[in-house]
Amino acid sequence: MLGENSTTAWRKKAPTDLSNTVNRDVLYACCRSLYNENLLNKTVEKGTQPKIDISNDEFVSRPQVVERIKEILQPHKNHSYYHLICGEHGTGKTTLARIASSEVGCGVIYVDIPADLSGLDKAFGKAINFASEKISITGQWLRKIKSDDTPKISECAKALKTFRHASEVYKAKHDKPMVIVYDNVSYLVHKNPKxxxxxxxxxxxxxxxxxxxxVFVCSEGSVPQRMESRSAWSRAKTPVMEIGDLSKEESMEYLIKKRKIKEVDVKKLFDLVGGRIIELKTVADDFLKGQEFEVVKKQVLNKVEKTFRSAELLPNGLYYEVGKSIIGDLLNSNNKSNELSFLDFNKYFDKTEKLNEVLGSNIFSYHPEKNVVTFQSQSVKCYVHENADIFSVPGSHIKIIEVN
Known part of the structure; x- marks a missing residue:
């Protein structure tokens, strides 16, 4: 047990020790802030230049799309809009955004939003080359002696603040604004839309x-829907840029020249999955492993059926009847484009929550550039035709037949 003199001495010394420690921490924080700003300025000068991890035999060059993205990434000095680039999962939008970001280089920061949002701070810090945060001695001490410790400011918020400062430095030097690309923002709308x-x-x-x-890069569906509904949409550049599937010619060239598949088989594979590059790669891989086309086809349609089941769009499902009506309208003989205006699609729902749930089920797709709804993919459309009796639609005129 401490004596009275010892206790008195400790009480006199403690404030001085705390003051000295706080001063050291304030100095550390200031130095760290200046260091981070210097790192960011250097990073902005050369750009993030993200890596493109894709082999040549899998890569499909799309120079026109890349050039269009590069135009967005090189704004003039009075540019006063932000941008949204949309594309379904598997269209290659991330690869194309990375290529464009790397080719432009100077003034472009690329942030890859992680699927696990607990790593968001780290991803943001990595993109702009921030030094990692260290918990100070004072911070540890205060956590022990204070019950009402205020949560620390988000690393993302601090990064944004520093980014604004760096943007002023960059514009003063280059006479144009810098650009930050947020890729995979669809993870945010599903897990933390705020x-x-x-x-x-x-x-x-x-x-x-x-x-x-x-520049926001996302999948089509709930992200553009949410962003369009907010007042901040007033500064979005419209129409939104959409990255679609490969054309038939691009798909055929990929399968024939890069994957070395015979043309007669290529036509069947394309009719099954269309120009969705991720699906083309999958069916090509399976086919080249020696699987019969009918086996490949069954695997694709089984996967789609599971999606229909999860979406409650099969018989006895919550949205079966409304889904059947939408499918009927999409495949109406007078509807050559297989599109529905968003207003027509919206008429099927009495609540926005139901609309968003169906639209987010990966069966239908909203295209903000044209403000229409379509099937999410060729494989979905193929499944509907193969199961015409379930959805009360005419038999398929694109039904895939095995050719010996």
Whole structure:
């Protein structure tokens, strides 16, 4: 047990020790902030230049799409909009965005939003070359002696603040705004939409002030729906850029020249999955392993059927009847484009929540550039035709037949 003199001495010394420690931590924080700003300025000068991890035999060059993205990534000095680039999963939008970002280089920061949002701070810090945060001695001490410890400011928020400062430095030097690309923002809308709202609001304010330009890359569906519904959409550049499937010619060239598949088989594979590059690669891999086409086809349609079941769009499912009506309208003989205006699609639902649930089920796809709804993929359309009796639609005129 401490004596009275010892206790008194400790009480006199403690404030001094705390003050000295706090001063050291304040100095550390200031140095770290300056160091991070310097790192960011250097990073912006050369750009993030993300890596493209794809082999030549899998890569399909799409120079026109890359050039269009590069135009977005090189704004003029008075550019006052942010951008949205959409594309279904498997269309190659991430690869194309990375290629364009790397080729432009200077002034482009690329942030890859992780599927696990607990790593968002790290991803943001990595993109702009921030030094990792260390917990100070004072921080540890205060956590022990304070019951009402205020949560630390998000690393993302601090990064955005520093980014605004760096954008001023960059624009003063280059006479044009810098660009930040947020890829895979669909992860945000499903797990923490408030973060997406914060980034969109910041993008709007930065566009207003012409400080920097934000580019959001996402899957079609709930992200553009949410962003369009907010007031911050007023500064979004419209029409939205969409990255679609490969054309028939591009798909045939990929399967014949890169995958060395015979043309007669290529036609069947294309009719099954269309120009969705990720699905083309999968069916090509399976086919080249020696699987018969009918086996490949069954695997594809079984996967689609599981999606229909999860979406409650099969008989006895919650959305079966409304889904059947939508499918009927999409395949109406007078509807050559197999599209529905969003207003017509919206008429089937009495609540926005139901519309979003069906639209997010990977059966239908919303295209903001044209404001229409279509089937999500060729494989979905193929499944419907193969099961015409379930959905009360005419038999398939594109039914795939095995050719000996």
């Amino acid at each position: 973060i997406l709202d914060i980034l969109q609001d910041d993008a709007k304010h930065s566009a207003d002030d012409r400080k920097y330009i934000a």
